[in-house]
Amino acid sequence: EFDRVVPPPPTALRDGLTVTVLRAFPINRDLDGDIETVYTTYASPSDYLRREVPGGDALVYRSKPDRLEAQSTIILRTPHSGHLVVDGAAVDYTVPALDVDELLAQYSVELGQEDYVIDASGRAVGRDTRLVDGAQYSVIRVGRELERVDETYTVADERQPDHTMNVGETRVEVGAPGIMSVSSEVTRRNNEEVERKVVSRIPTVVARPTITYY
Numbered sequence: 001e002f003d004r005v006v007p008p009p010p011t012a013l014r015d016g017l018t019v020t021v022l023r024a025f026p027i028n029r030d031l032d033g034d035i036e037t038v039y040t041t042y043a044s045p046s047d048y049l050r051r052e053v054p055g056g057d058a059l060v061y062r063s064k065p066d067r068l069e070a071q072s073t074i075i076l077r078t079p080h081s082g083h084l085v086v087d088g089a090a091v092d093y094t095v096p097a098l099d100v101d102e103l104l105a106q107y108s109v110e111l112g113q114e115d116y117v118i119d120a121s122g123r124a125v126g127r128d129t130r131l132v133d134g135a136q137y138s139v140i141r142v143g144r145e146l147e148r149v150d151e152t153y154t155v156a157d158e159r160q161p162d163h164t165m166n167v168g169e170t171r172v173e174v175g176a177p178g179i180m181s182v183s184s185e186v187t188r189r190n191n192e193e194v195e196r197k198v199v200s201r202i203p204t205v206v207a208r209p210t211i212t213y214y
Helices: 045-052 100-106
Strands: 004-006 020-022 025-031 034-040 060-063 073-077 080-086 089-095 116-119 135-140 146-153 158-160 171-173 178-189 192-205 211-213
Touching: 045 073, 080 192, 089 100, 089 192, 100 135, 146 192
Parallel strands: 025 073, 080 135, 158 211
Antiparallel strands: 004 020, 025 034, 060 073, 080 089, 116 135, 146 178, 171 211, 178 192
């Protein structure tokens, strides 16, 4: 039922024509919280998303293997935009996240036992609260000693096709480093630091990759 034939069945037969039958295999798909087993013939996650997922252009992988095979698990999310304030840093986000829990994970935010999250109205919200565009969330810390430092960070270079350029030509768009606000919880004994644990990483200046167009 899910197998694919190349070229497709309506193709007229001719001498020397090669016909390939691609067998479908099952994968586990989580699409915005809807978890099901689906079948595909594509090994490339990007090909699967582009060719077999309705509305795939509006979706982003949150998790995927490099290559699809039987029983692979993929997580697809509709990106959501909003505003997050945590540990004195703020970020306007657009992230592939389903709920507050995934939003916090996107920025390595760890909640302590008494920490909580509020929305723009000041109401506490649960980690399973579904995200909506334009929402504002703030992380409230209770009884924790935190230290915040700004660190420079970079992102990996990229190569992208530019179909307006002649074959063999390249064009480089130079990127720039960003600034990451890193907050750590500090544990002390007898006024001496014994442990330091990162509880959030917020990009206050977003890094830009160097892109080579070809």
